[in-house]
Amino acid sequence: MTREFFGPETVARPGKPLVIAIDGPSGSGKSSVSKEVARRLKLAYLDTGAMYRALTWYCLKTGVDLQDGAAVEQASKIMPLEISTSTATEYVAVDGTDITDEIRDPLISSSVSAVATTLGARTELIRRQRELIDQHHRRMVVEGRDITTVVVPNAEVRMLLTASEEARLRRRGIQLGGTQTKEQLNTQVIQRDAKDSTVVNFTQAADGVVTLDSSDLNFEETVETALAIVSKVIYGD
Numbered sequence: 001m002t003r004e005f006f007g008p009e010t011v012a013r014p015g016k017p018l019v020i021a022i023d024g025p026s027g028s029g030k031s032s033v034s035k036e037v038a039r040r041l042k043l044a045y046l047d048t049g050a051m052y053r054a055l056t057w058y059c060l061k062t063g064v065d066l067q068d069g070a071a072v073e074q075a076s077k078i079m080p081l082e083i084s085t086s087t088a089t090e091y092v093a094v095d096g097t098d099i100t101d102e103i104r105d106p107l108i109s110s111s112v113s114a115v116a117t118t119l120g121a122r123t124e125l126i127r128r129q130r131e132l133i134d135q136h137h138r139r140m141v142v143e144g145r146d147i148t149t150v151v152v153p154n155a156e157v158r159m160l161l162t163a164s165e166e167a168r169l170r171r172r173g174i175q176l177g178g179t180q181t182k183e184q185l186n187t188q189v190i191q192r193d194a195k196d197s198t199v200v201n202f203t204q205a206a207d208g209v210v211t212l213d214s215s216d217l218n219f220e221e222t223v224e225t226a227l228a229i230v231s232k233v234i235y236g237d
């Protein structure tokens with residue numbers, strides 16, 4: 001299914017832009033699949049959700065009221081954020097504090113929608129995302145909720161990664177080591193998506209966006225299908 005030019009010694013579209021934009025709901029596999037696609041294609045990787053999580057951490061740390069839109073927007077502008085764009089290292093830091101693990105905490109997951117629905121903060125984070133993409137000469141896999149539609153609507157490849165509600169809840173439960181109750185998972189996955197959907201549409205593919213439904217695929221099959229979509233879109237086969 002995966003073509004030879006995606007083998008370990010080859011680079012897709014060498015020297016040319018190759019932005020692969022991937023959106024989808026929580027637990028659909030965006031982060032893990034995007035990172036593996038980037039690794040195999042030797043592209044940089046950007047987890048934009050981690051930026052919204054970092055801003056949420058920063059607001060909570062500095063006492064910013066998440067309901068105060070102007071204050072959240074101001075925080076987004078001054079936040080000294082560092083984020084790894086390498087597939088080899090996962091690293092997120094604010095003002096020198098490593099928050100890579102902390103931003104995955106259910107406390108952040110349950111607060112992040114308040115930040116993600118603050119439009120002024122979105123504008124600033126989108127600006128930073130575009131800057132990072134340009135710094136990597138537009139050779140990057142970028143994943144989130146509005147990448148195919150707002151951040152890089154002209155990306156070379158645009159995909160919507162979906163999975164059934166049942167699959168997404170199951171995956172998130174396993175990922176969190178079985179520590180969460182059904183109700184907690186429902187709050188962190190389904191209710192959060194419902195809140196986030198009020199500002200961005202990541203449930204239906206926009207024109208030109210290819211849908212990949214991973215409900216009945218395992219991780220490797222999903223990665224291979226994503227690579228086949230990339231191949232088809234950029235090489236037409």
Ligand SMILES: Nc1ncnc2c1ncn2[C@@H]1O[C@H](COP(=O)(O)OP(=O)(O)O)[C@@H](O)[C@H]1O
Binds near residue numbers: 032172217219
């Ligand atoms: N196709 C798949 N089949 C089974 N598990 C998967 C699949 N894709 C991803 N996963 C697992 O599901 C969990 C959630 O994936 P993640 O990439 O964090 O999703 P998202 O970024 O969309 O929230 C991870 O533990 C990941 O390894």
Ligand SMILES: Nc1ccn([C@H]2C[C@H](O)[C@@H](COP(=O)(O)OP(=O)(O)O)O2)c(=O)n1
Binds near residue numbers: 026031048052116192
């Ligand atoms: N481009 C993006 C990326 C994430 N968000 C929001 C929506 C989510 O609630 C949070 C966290 O995103 P993240 O991708 O880490 O969430 P999941 O891994 O899918 O649980 O940020 C967004 O609004 N726009």
